[in-house]
Amino acid sequence: MATESRTPIRYVAAATLVTLLGALWFVTRPGPDAIGYVFMPAAGVPSVLAVRALLRRLPSDPVARRFWRLVLTGTAVLSLGYLILAGQAFAAMPELPTISLPAAILAAGGMLTALGAVARVPLGAGPADRRKRLIDRTIGFVGGGTLLWSFGLAPMITSSSGWSTQALVLVALSLVLGLGAVTKVSYIVGGPVDRAAIRLVASSSLTAVGVALLSLSGSDDNTLLAQAVVMPTAHILVALAAHRQWNSPGARRRRSGTWLPYIALFAVDVALLSVLHNGLTWSDRVVVLAAVALTGLVAVRQLMSARENGRLLRAQRASEERLRHEVTHDGLTGLANRGLFRTRVTEALEAGDTTVLLVDLDDFKTVNDSLGHDVGDQLLIAVAAALGEAVGPDGLPVRLAGDEFAVLLTGGADGEEVARRVLDRFAEPMSEHRLLAHASIGIATARAGDGLDPLLCHADVAMYAAKQRGKGNWVRYHDGMEQPVLAHAQIGGELRRALDAGEFRVHYQPLMDLATGRVVGVEPLVRWEHPTRGLVPPGEFVPAAEGTGLIVPLGRFVLRESCRQAAAWLAEFGPACMQKLGPNVSVRQLHDPDFVADVRAALADTGLPADRLVLELTESAVLRGPQVSRTLHELHEMGVRLALDDFGTGESSLSLLRSFPASIIKLDKSFVDGIELDEMGTPEAEARQAVARAVIQLAGALGLDTVAEGIENQEQADRLMRLGYTLGQGYHLARPMPAEAMTRLLAARAGLAVAA
Template structure:
């Protein structure tokens, strides 16, 4: 139950009683109507109301055992005070108009109430565990108690004891108990760092006792007549403080409240000087007065000195604590993005797996290395910071975003009710907009895995990694949840990528060449260089298996460099052996990652120079998607074109911007995609299928003629297709019908036979 829902009726009742007592006193002073004994009714009524408030708190509010013990004792204390002052009120009405001396029974109940309240205050735990701290706090509290007590005694009790008016022992004892409760409450609450009792509640209880100071002042100044305003106006304030303290406790939850008030002893030492200064005007010699002044100055200076030292120590402790927090943050967070790092991620994941199930998202940026290599590390760093912001927003309160290293991120789902797919889709949706100040469009692949309690941490991470790799295989910018049976093929693929570096160093890669032939004469006019991998145990691995692995690992760059140099070397040998008409163009395939490599142009120049191959004999074959990769690619293509290297658009017609690309791309050759050749010979002329298929092939031919570009038809699988393409104007083609890809030695034999035929 919160404090806002705690009942106000007891607080309102005590305030009404106090206000009624004050109003009665004003009317009584002005008119003198009614007996003075009415003044004695306010305190017992207020105390009974405060006791009812504490009892209601015990009955209805959820309290810890120490809090329940404290408020049970305070209920008894308020009740005892109410009984004691009820007896006094009865005596006041009985002895009217003479003001009564406090009956022993009334004093006994009231004194018991003060003792129980002091006992309750003393039992409140301070939250201290070490004996050293406990002794230091007892010392500080003793200084504060005696310092504050001296002031109250000098200005409160001492004038009553030494004055002409004779006060009853009961009154003096009760006032002394009231002061003790006030001072004890102040010193106690100043050193509570946290616990079951609200600090404000304890302060209000202490103020109940401090009301006695007001009573003492009225007694000293007014004598017996001072009893009336004390009973009617001042003392009813104490039950109001008690009711407010009870209300404050409603809904309070036990928690640490920070550093205690260690300034209180210094204030108490300074307070002792006040009575010393007060006695200076008395009957003292000038030497006595000089000693007192010097003592006050010394204690004041010592207090200031100690307080300065305390402030300096407190500053050093704050700096030390801030430094420790900073070091702790640096040890558990990534320095660039501010996200949690791998160490914190593994710790939190381990805790969650021990407590219950856990869901993990692994997020990997697609083609980040290309951006980093082509645009620079500063741009890459800004992009990583933007990605971190996306992950924070995407995870929100449901997950912990993490940077594992490089362009690898993760999200630990901390809210069990939230699905990993929901968070993954939020992240991917955010990646549809350009990121960072450089307005870069990037995509990510997300793997999701969930495991029950007790699952090994590394197993869950492997499952998420397998799912992420599967997402990349499905075309990237996608999420995939791990399922049983997914691991073996993905692991084999990942291991394949790991073996590629060894294979490159071991020379297991070679180049096969597929001829590009004249459809009219059947002569070989060019070749396309294709990478092949002969694995020592698995045999020949199809390119469809190892090329995606090379792309995802970045090994496509050294593999492409090898193919480029090998094609240039072999083409130069054929040129030297069979003359300029044998192989007019030699074309290795080039990936987007190669075009983003800042050394690619230099690699091409070196390959041509080392082989001695003229630049116009080299044709780099690029897909439309590779040619549409931004300013870095455009700059690379222009530099290659300036060298005299020719470029061919491979798989033309399958992209979304083929026509506009021809205007910006320095292409020399268009290669009609196999999808427009398949079945071109089967459709009967005049049918919609035949007309549509042939219309595309005819349009590509007309575009190439209009722009002065060469054309090559890909994927020719029979003579009927070749004949139909000749009818549409095509003169060059390649495909299994014409010649399959073959090693260099076999193609050399074909070129030799072709050369002999030409010579004959």
Template sequence: MRRYVITAALICLLGTLWYGLWTAVSPGTVAVGYLFMPLSMAVGGLSVRALRRAVPLAPAGHRFWLLLEICCYLFAAGFSVLAVDAFRMAPDLPEMPPAGAVLIGAGVLVAMWGVAQVPLGVTSWYERGKQWLDRTIAFLGCATVLWHFGISPMFWSADPWSTSALSVLLLACLFAAGSITKVAYIAGGPVDRRAMRLVASTGLIAALVALLAVLGGYLGILPGQAVCMPVCGLLIALGVRRQASATRNPRAVGKGNLWLPYLAVLAVDVPVADVLIRSWHWAPGVWEGRLVVSAAVVVTGLVALRQFVVYRENARLLREKQQSEERLRHEATHDPLTGLANRSLFRYSLDRVLETAPATVLLADLDEFKTVNDSLGHDAGDSLLFAFARVLLDAAGPGAEVARLAGDEFAVLLPGDTTGAEVAERIAAATAVPISDQRLLVKFSAGLATAPPGTPASDVLRQADAALYAAKERGRGNWVRYAGGMERPASAHARLGGDLRRALDAGEFRIVYQPIVSLDDSRIVGVEALVRWEHPERGMVSPIDFIPAAERTGLIVPLGRWVLRETCRQAAAWLAEFGPDVLDKAAPNVSVRQLHDPDFVNDVAAALADFGLPANRLVLELTESAVLRGQHVSRVLHELHDMGVRLALDDFGTGESSLSLLRAFPAAIVKLDKSFVDGIELDEPDTPEAHARQAVARAVAQLADALGLDTVAEGIENQEQADRLRRLGYHVGQGYHLGRPMPAEKITEIFAAGRVKAAA
């Protein structure tokens, strides 16, 4: 596009040089000054044509530049007609011929239509209306100035201008005002903002020509034709080059100018001051003064309307800001799921109450909530939490504040005259029937604590938490009021969880192996791996104490991984030392938290591969509660079964779905619970319960045999029990009579002694 810019610039330079030379020595005919404008506009049109052919444009941009090209050609034709008249009438200056005025006026109208079609990126009717109000103010302000100082003097001149010239200049001034107004609000889009500014500047050239004509009279016409007006073609060529550059290298979208209406108000004051100072504007038959004042009044009224719109918008924005702040405050202090107060708001409310009055706090959580999440999914868990929140709200009554502190833990702040016992009873009654969309029957545990005024809120919450812990120790569905000393077991339990992490890192855990024995020949056929904790200060810690803490803290996963790998290592070592017939099974226990660990199957595969233990020698012992944990657990168990790992159902017969599990669960071994072995040696059971235990033991053996499953009887305490179980169909047993849990070294000695005996 550069050659068109250079050509248009040369035409402008030639026009300026010619006018300077003509002013000095008057060479040749004055009509030569009328040639530069049509040449310049022809170059501008050709530059637009080159742009449309060479650069891909959006439809709206292509339409604008096409209309501008037509405008250039119409201008070139109209000013060519004027140039022909100039040569015909030389040495006099010609008036605007009607044909030229029609062509030029059509060009201005086409340009105005093209500018009007440029999109501003405003879509809503409200924003479009505001923008039209601003643009109307700006347009009237600009148009009033251009009229008063450009067109009006020509109109009221003693030697009036021709109608054709006045019409062309009037359209040019309207184009200037409209273009300036339009360009001020273009923030970006299919037509480059700077290119539009260059094109709009051509309207100011027309205003400048009118001003020269007014100030210079007859002598002001020629410089307008030879020097000023050819600049229009140069501006268009520059705009084309800018559009081509912007299309190839787009820039960030800017913002529209919002200050133009205010400048328009200031601009309209200038003509008002002029008509007030110079009295001829109010002469009879001259309506210039009234026109200018009327325009100023309209502009002022529109500005007042604009300010009202701005006031309304600011008021709306202020309301929205206040609503947003209120919403943010609510979200910061309330639970999004239940809508209850959260921990921070509950703590604040408790502090406020304790400043002047006693307060009672009830802490409650759902028993076995994790089971609901694991088996039915988190949506069911969320539904249950929401339903339980409604139960608490109804049970707490007016004047109480209910909050969700975390997970399934809730708190109720009761007025000082409420003991909390009746609230706990109402909660118990409400949860005695199924709740939530899934109609779940749940139990809750609760702890109550009452404190006098001035008690720190943290002390009250700690006491209620200690009471909640005591309630959980008593079993499901209990509530307990705080009493002195309740913190000690809870704090000890908390410290136990911290000690577990340290013990795991320090290697304080040990594995002992309880023999699994053949009831036919008393030979060890397998071992069950049991974990023990040798605490450096407390000595041997019972699994009953630390396994629940490990489950609660999630440390059961790394602990179980260590037990699994150590069991596989030791079993592989025994097989390597004593041969493949020495051990049929090595059985570590697996918790439900391990089954939910996404890496558990990979951990099992890695342990078998790292130590070279055959998969069928590894038996994973699981309880019925672990097996009944949803689709994920079922998928994990089948993956383990497909690997060749055998699965044992521990404590069989104590659950509610034992028989149905044998069809859905890929079990290889069934371990009869100790409760069915106790008293089985009696020929005449002394109670109906003992008789039922014998019947169950017999039925389990028969059922397992029919399904092709191995059986292991647990808790054998004497030889009579072993003999009776063998007669009932059990061939493998486990218990203190057959072998207590012992270190791996002791098992190794037994295997070594057996090898010596076999050799002898």
């Protein structure tokens, strides 16, 4: 293939070598003068071979093949005519030959055929444009023809050198046809034949200009110079044209003919000035000078208009490029957008195996809610820049929407390696606020010809699987991976239906006084009574509710139902039966702008006193920025109490107590498990006791109530009481139960109190 791609340039080199040998012969002049006539047909051999090789390789476009077949025929016939002239030169030695009629006919026929190929190339324009271009070409032809007549043909015709009629006709034909071909080439805007190749073929005939200029002296040396050096350059130009077409990148439309009318005006002015120089009356000279000045002024004015039009066209092209960029790129980050991404992925799938990465930022909504959308936008811009740096030349980074990004890999880049680079880059602080961006990445690969949507669906499934593994992970898709995701999506749909159908129930786990066993409060816990599956554990549906956002309406239901039930218990058993109603509140609920209004409405509609409601929150929920902090303070000002759940497991438990309006802290179950084993002297039990002791002392110093969670046996309860704990929860004390069972428990405790 490498040798084949260099074939035309070899023929160019061969034609050039023949011409250089002709120049060397002309300088040294070994042998008879007839040798000078050999170089023209000799240079035609590589020229013909170059076009012949091109035709074997050329695609089956009828316009291109017709053009090059005519060029091949014309070059071969022209070379044959000059081969006959070379034979005549050797026969006429030592005199220089006069071109015979057969040789002149062949030469003229070759030129007519080659230039006919140029004439038959379509202009690539409509009828109106063709008419305007015909006028422009006529202007160029007249201007150039005037110059050639003044300095070429007229001196040849009027010279005393004795040119034969055949030679004069041949040179005149070359000049006229060559000029016509050049003016046409200037107006071809594009097509299957390379414009530069057409220009080279058309220009080859203008070697006749050199022949005409050399002939003016009438010397034999100039005639031999024309035959040995000037005329063989026509074959170099044809071979170069074949080489250009061979390596043509394809049809490109360009502006054409811009300068030709101005060159024509300049040519006419030069011819007029030459007439003025040769001698006229003073009045004729004034007319000629005025004509030259007028055409010059018209040319300058037209040039100014052309420059202004060019400026307007450049501005229009820049505007179009800007609009195209805006249509295909994201306005905030400057990355490619979803439309361009889908187009490029489709093109990549048609070409071969394609890999995409879907990159979804974790907890980006928290940044917007806590720091504001301006900070969020700055982070997105920084993330886009970091993504581009991490991907580098291996792919196309894209912003799909919101905090969703993607990467189309190119050049066989490794998806896992790119994902690692992205996560490593994201681990560095970004934007002026020095924020860290965690991301989950799904990787999927499709084979050539596969569909776009399945590929993106697989990448989305892998990205969701990465999210399930925790923040800052990547997962590559494999067959069957969509089953858990589909099940999760199905649970989401079922949750919506279950909410509408009223399938959720609230169970209550009592909060007990450790010393007396008296019920102090309850913690509402949601349960799903599925019509076919029975009681669905919270671990199966609560994460799906969190992921789909249904935790907000579900939490609203639990809040209102538990407030209604607690108010009913207070009305039935008196104010002493229920001091604390402690529903759990999720992060999504705290971010809901209607959450405070929901709490206020639940209290107002059910009549439950605000101080009996204790909202239980985890440390991760509290640490969510100014918006969440404002919400919690509004609730506190309403009289609603706040409990810090799972206390001691986070990183900022102590600092939270300084800014968070907590009334209760709940010791996490992890510090209760095994606390009764201290007599065995295990380091684990001693550590648990140390934490439990520190929490009760800290709560006492701050005036907070404490609750120990997860009490599984009496020994744990006894140990906690010795440490100072008075309230607790756990299966040992009471399991979660439906409202009816809780009512019976409260009734029984109320009966015992009356009996006592």
